[in-house]
Amino acid sequence: MKNLILTFLALSCWVNIINAKIYNIKEYGAKGDGTTIDSPAINKAIEEASKNGGGSIYFPAGKYACYSIRLQSHITLYLESGAEIIAAFPNEKEGYDIAEANPNINYQDFGHSHWKNSLIWGIGLEDITICGSGLINGKGLTREESRLPGVGNKAISLKLCKNIIVKDISMLHCGHFAILATGVNNLTIDNLKVDTNRDGFDIDCCRNVRISNCSVNSPWDDAIVLKASYALGIFQDTENITISNCYVSGFDKGTMLNGTYERNEPQAPDHGYVTGRIKLGTESSGGFKNITIANCIFERCRGLALESVDGGHLEDIVINNITMRDIVNAPIFLRLGARMRSPQGTPVGTMKRILISNINVFNADSQYSCIISGIPNAYIEDVTLSNIHIYFKGGYSSNDATRNPPEQEKVYPEPWMFGTIPASGFYVRHARNITFNHVKFHFATPDERPLYVTDDAEIIKK
Template identity: 70%
Template sequence: MTLTTFKAYPQVYNVRDFGAAGNGTTLDSPAINAAIDAAAQKGGGTVLLPAGIYLSYSIRLQSNIHLYLDAGAEILAAFPGKDSGYDVAEENPHNRYQDFGHSHWKNSLIWGIGLENISITGFGKINGAGLTREESRLPGVGNKAISLKLCRNVTIKDISMVNCGHFALLATGVDNLTLHNITVDTNRDGFDIDACRDVRISDCTVNSPWDDAIVLKSSYALGFVRDTENVTITNCFVSGYDKGSVINGTFQRDEPQAPDQGFVTGRIKFGTESSGGFRNIAISNCVFERCRGLALETVDGGFLEDVVISNITMRDIVNAPLFLRLGARMRSPEGTAVGRMARITLSNINVYNADSRYSCIISGIPGHNIEDVTLQNIRIHFKGGGTREDGLLTPPENEKLYPEPWMFGTIPASGFFIRHAKNVALNNVQLSFEKEDLRPSLWLEDVQGIRVGNYRTPLPTGVKPYLLKNVTGFEVKGSDFEMKN
């Protein structure tokens, strides 16, 4: 007797069968949610959006749902009406510890809370045209494209996302998250990865001129501290070109500023929300273009430890190419202690055409050092133009300010400003300048143990290679300093 085994495949639920019109004018979110409900009642399945434009308010994910956007399918966020709109933001007693947008999930185009085994894939588009980039508290207003809270086993891949409001993706407390081959061209943050574990971000393009492109956070939005840890980011392109001009291939540069009045953003960053910490993170093979530089920030009490960043190339960087800040903003529950930053390795980094006002910055605060930092194989071409007067400045501490390089004003170093640090190594560093820069290359204060090897930089006549204040254990080998000092 021959026994034939039949394999059961998950059912496909076509949203057209549930009444979706896909014409861009009929509100289709009720039909999409009905298809999700039907699939969930059978234990899960694929909810298919074939080609068409699906005008929508909140789409509510459920466990074991695969939302598939076929090529030519577009979920279009609807503008709220007088008596209709997105799901209302849920209550959160911990609002005061992070911005409104970080503290709520239901006021979104697509959201899920407490789910597992969910995916959003396909070659379609999510268009958040009806979302606001402001942190609106008005009922019915949506300000995020995708929001996930306390979910497990999540995959998002291949889709494109535009005009996504405050976040293209807000993932808070999500474990085992994969983001792959996603194109985002948006008006605020791209990916906000907050209090998440086991995260893989690969082969993504994120253009976000008015905010950060890929940002790791560790807020108090869940009502408890939860580190962001075990994260890899690889093969990604981040930028600050004019909104919409990367996805359409024009790469325009007409808009110079972000809402914080700084130049365009579009970078990879740790922080600012940092009540929890950041641990065991690797970033590699990424390109920054026309944006701010790499920023590692912990200012609310979290530990930022065990981070390796390598093979990064940057071009047209509008502030400090490298910014490491341990601060004491302390936007956390009362009694939280100042955090820690330690065991950081940055290697194989190439930067061309960087703003010289802020050089590169590694800055802790009095009594709290950044520790065990290695920078190796670093090449930076700065705009230059720093004056002798700039080299005499002493930047303020500004321990509690929001961290951005301009918090210190013009930096008195042409290469690296390092303050309140311990055990720092600069190996094989080469600096060059479009215009002559008359500031010392290194400006060091309250540094315990710094080793400089094969450090190359032009030193104009009469310019000291470094300025030291309360520095111990300063070692220089095989560098231009030995010849010029």
Template identity: 55%
Template sequence: MGISLHIYGYARINPPDDRTNYALMNFHSSSSQALFNVRDYGAKADGETNDAGAINKAIDAAAASGGGTVFFPAGTYLSGSIRLKSNITLYLSSGSVLEAMDDPAAYDAPEPNPYDMYQDFGHSHWHNGFIWGVNLHDIAIIGPGMIYGKGLTRNISRDHLPKGLGDKSIALKNCHNVLLRDFKILHGGHFGILVTGVDNLTIDNLIIDTNRDGMDIDCCHDVHITNCIVNSPWDDGICLKSSYALGYKRATENVTINNCIVSGDYEEGSVIKGTYQLFPDSVRVSHTGRIKMGTESNGGFKNITITNCVFDHCQGLALETVDGGDLEDVTISNITMRDIYNMPLFLRIGSRLRAPKGTSVGHLRRVNISNIVVYNSDARAASTISGIPGHDIEDVQINNVQFFVKGGGTREQALITPPEKEDAYPEPTMFGTLPAYGFYIRHAKGITMSNIKIRCEQP
């Protein structure tokens, strides 16, 4: 039912016809994998027929043979739940689109999770994803095709989703050795990608143009995110989390984010098209689109690097621990930001403590931020480093920074004393107008700065 190939490590195969013109990732260096064309299993790719049965049949056949590549030739594959298995690669060829159905019975029901009171419903379930897998190893989704979450919902309550609805494009839990590379996600639902408890994860060269979170990396170890473009006007672009969804505290640690672009003010779909159409002023948009750690932060964040990234028409960096985890040992460097709708930098300890009883406030410490250029940010929202009484942010170094802000503050604003809001949801807007235009720092110690330049466009 396909072509048997011997692949060693990473390989790119370029035969003359489209059926076998694909790149293949094999996780076992000396094994052979077969190619399983979904059209051979009954997929119509006409954009009208439900191809879920054929797609899952091809995946089952590949798994039964010990692993293989499930190949999608050009066409539109309308589908409900696609269930991954170990040792499987999905290859989305050029011109192929996996389109999520809007049939209310097309998706698997969300599995029970006795710990879903500690994070929103969307973070607590995976079976209701468009493409999902739990307890798997050696899996990949690659190729220049597209995942279109047309039928996925984004408007769900914090604690419930009706049976049969899907709310995320890719959902993985407790997996290891995972590769996501080269494809596009349009209109991804609540999450374009949700990975929880996933280790040895590579996300490379994706374009995500979506209506809520681009990618959420939750309780994961050994993660590399590179060369990605994420446009998410209504929610976070690249978001690291450490929720309690696994039923225990687990840090997100050993993560690199390199060479990525995040944005928050382009109309959904225009980034994939290459037109980069800004929303008109008449449309209310939250302009989020940022890189963030939090809000879910039970397990904390450790050993994180973010470098060579661009923030475009969005909010700035946010580093938050409010649920008891420790956020520590973070390096951020070589960042440019332009047209920032709030503050460029937001570091926050809080006591929301959406966590099991007895959880104490965490720490935020040992953060190094350097070589940052910011143009046209809101002067009413100074970059903020704010702990809470009795819980200081510690040992933050900020070097070689240029901020060009709008200015226009008043004498009255300089006299404001912002509220503490110790247990509130953390957002850069939480304190309102601040009495500074460069940095606002409180409940902090060991903060060092050098070579800081701040210029206002108007007094």
């Protein structure tokens, strides 16, 4: 029987663990009854494996109510089909590990600044895999009360780790983040199904990351977002990243995993329409370099957003083969701003050398059209957009074409920061060498604004 389990684990996780020892959590006291808090038994199994040089922590079918699960190096967590790790609700006596102190908390949101207040966490580790066909259910996690001791606000949280694989599992209602990775090198996220109430994947100050074949539904926040915060106390870029063959959406929470794809909740907590997109930024003390996004689908969500507003350099980005449907704000939004939530004296960043091609957008809201906007004396440069078809709803008047959007240099970047845009296609401001090649627009109802409006910008149309 043991050999069968070993073989099955190896095939399922695509890792060679034939000679690894299997640590069945039920042998360490886990009940799997959905009521007993099983994290002490799970942590005991992990500690035993770590003492022996590593191994595979096996979750047989069952419902495992847990508080913080503490990872160690050279560990695989394998969730059998029917296995469910459930984030338990804290009480007066017990809860999640306390959020550790961080002297740099003023430079990014609370959730980005701490890692231990999570369902599953690891700091300074290596060679970890989380895999299998089971479910991580974060129903006891929250964002709203996350500053209280004992409260957990993330499902999987990793800091300063390397050689990490998260593969094949499903995740539901995961608090502020389904996965927060900060300062992680060599990270693979493959074939996950995530249906969550805030961010899906936050990849922060990481290098060499591969995100592929994932479906992420996150109506209240971003689905896949790259960050470069100051949480580690240094300026560190997020670089060498590929995002491919992924689906992102903003359907009602839980309705992607159950297959109903409901549309009853139109609004996110920031009072905009549903989110669910792929984004670079907002936290951008560090930069974003060598990023590829390819073969992805957006549905019922906001559009693609590239943002550097805290001093980071966003450079060398390639985006190709994207299809979008039912987009609730600007399908393409590039913003170089000066919010500057970074240490004092940090200069404004840059945004340049960006290729966006083979994009098809259907049924996009027209109020904000598409936006490429730097600020005075800080220009977005060297952007090429080619083979793009956008089907807008239309419906705006010639009076809207007279609007002059405010600069909003220090405002949190979202398309609505500018109000209704005077262009029906692209509004380009404080930008140089912006090339449009085979860019086509279609309107369900007439739109009397001009296709292109520029302000302090140099564009080339072919």
